[in-house]
Amino acid sequence: MSLPLHRLPPLDPLKGFVAAARHLSFTKAGEELHLSQSAISRQVQTLEEQLGVALFQRSTRALHLTPEGERLFRTASEVLARLGSTVEDITASRRQPRVTISASIGVAALWLVPRLSGFQARHPDIGIRVSADNRAVDLEAEEVDVALRYGTPEAAPTGSLKLFDETLAPVVAPTLAAALPDGPRLSAANLAHLTLLSFEDGRDYPWLRWEGWLSQLAPTPPAAKALLQFNHYDQCIYAALAGQGAALGRLPLIRDHLEAGRLIPLAPPQPTPNRRAYYLLRSPSSKRPEVEAFAEWLIELGNSDGNASTETGGQSPSGN
Template sequence: MAPANLRQLPTLDNLKGFVAAARHLSFTKAALELSLSQSAVSRQVQGLEEQLGTALFLRTTRQLRLTPAGELLYRNASDMLARLAAVVDDIASAGQRPRVTVSASIGFSALWLVPRLSDFQGLHPDIGVRLSADNRRVDLEAEDVDVAIRYCTAVNAPAGSLKLFDEVLLPVASPALAASLPAGPALNGANLPSLTLLALEDGSDYPGLRWENWLDPLGLSATQAKGLLQFNHYDQCIAAALAGHGAALGRLPLIRDRLGEGRLVPLAPPRDSADGHGYYLLRAPGGQRPEVARFVAWLQAVATRESSADAIIPDHA
């Protein structure tokens, strides 16, 4: 094919204005797409028609229609611009680091994932991570998410998901609050009137996170507590416990490091969730990119290490 005479080709702006107008059969809609005024698009098309020496549109008071010459140019120009846009995207993306988009609940993100991301970045500095923290269950394909962490029972776990770890719970408080309790650091009838209960109340039905599961076996009621504070995000509940505002139901996978550091102390031995909830990893269909595989492998390795038999669970005093 002979090389094109670039001086004879229309300007790119005029071609873009024409293709947009031809796609919508409207100068107004083309102007909105290109963020231009209607008169600017009209001038682009008029300039193209003058250069080609032929009309590209039939203009009436009610509608815009392509002439045969306009239809021929639109078919070829739209295809050319689409291929040019694809090349530009490929060149631009080649200069960017690969990225993994992760969806997780706000509580899991704040308490577990964010503190550990520096470990992943140290191992894979060439891979970027975009964290989408949301308690809403996202559609991975529709919202361009590579990996999601789901909190659910095994029965409700999505097909193809992998369990990271089980839910394990225990009541916790700050060291200062625990030391001030009249009967020592324990959840019992003698201490309950001195405790404010910190509870998650976000509209979700998670029976295992209810205080009744701990109080009923002891013959106690939340009405006997000093007070009740409710939060719609779990990380707020733990922040209040760290600040000494009361006792929270600690989710061991999410607060293990705070227990290990002595920033929280247990008021009873840990036990598995009464309703069988756990944390599951779900990868988007077709998410086989190398950076996604590396992030998934890292996530599984950390989860296995932290839930292994030799992982430290602080003793209950």
């Protein structure tokens, strides 16, 4: 027959006793439970009075369990551990599953964030945390489940999946395209009427520079109307959308703007040197169902751009 519940020790004194027995110190037990040393001492004393036995042998230098204290500690610590595990399981079942994804600031702003509503519509019970950073983060150390990486096939991490290739073209807003004297194209005649929007964040991205495009116009192309520089790529595109000038568009990232006519290409698209592309990388330790669902959704988006995902291997590419 089970002991009536009213005869069992209160939980708080029992917790104080287990902590004190674990550390053999009232002071350290108080630190664990965020209580004072005297509060732990009173809890243990209350428990001893209720049981009618001493649980500790006290001295000026040390604290030792009595035989009765050792028996109670073995049972109570096991019961509290099982109780804690059950409480954790119950609360975990109520928490919304969440996926953390890392992407560069430009990729997150222009490509990922505008598409997240599609995933939320399919999986309303899964939360998403976007960590936008232009460095290639350590997925394990920074607790990131999925990352979008940009680089060459040779530099793609082992086991990553290619989502889509990179292509470039100069783009402008339709109002600016309509005002160009030589029509909506990149030409020497139009250059004097164009402000060039340039991405410069202190690192070397020669394929994102204007020099290669301008050298195709003439041996010595005329000067542009002006130059505006930005340290985040998405700022270039937002400036172009506002009609402030021409940006070198990374076409997969601005596909929605092109299809909606918000941006007009001024030249045929060109691939980047060394076939740079966008890759999906999953953390080896993130095998939760919500992570798999999010990764599958990203792969579907990549396939919708007309590029089948393929496994690659090599060194880690940049996070841009």
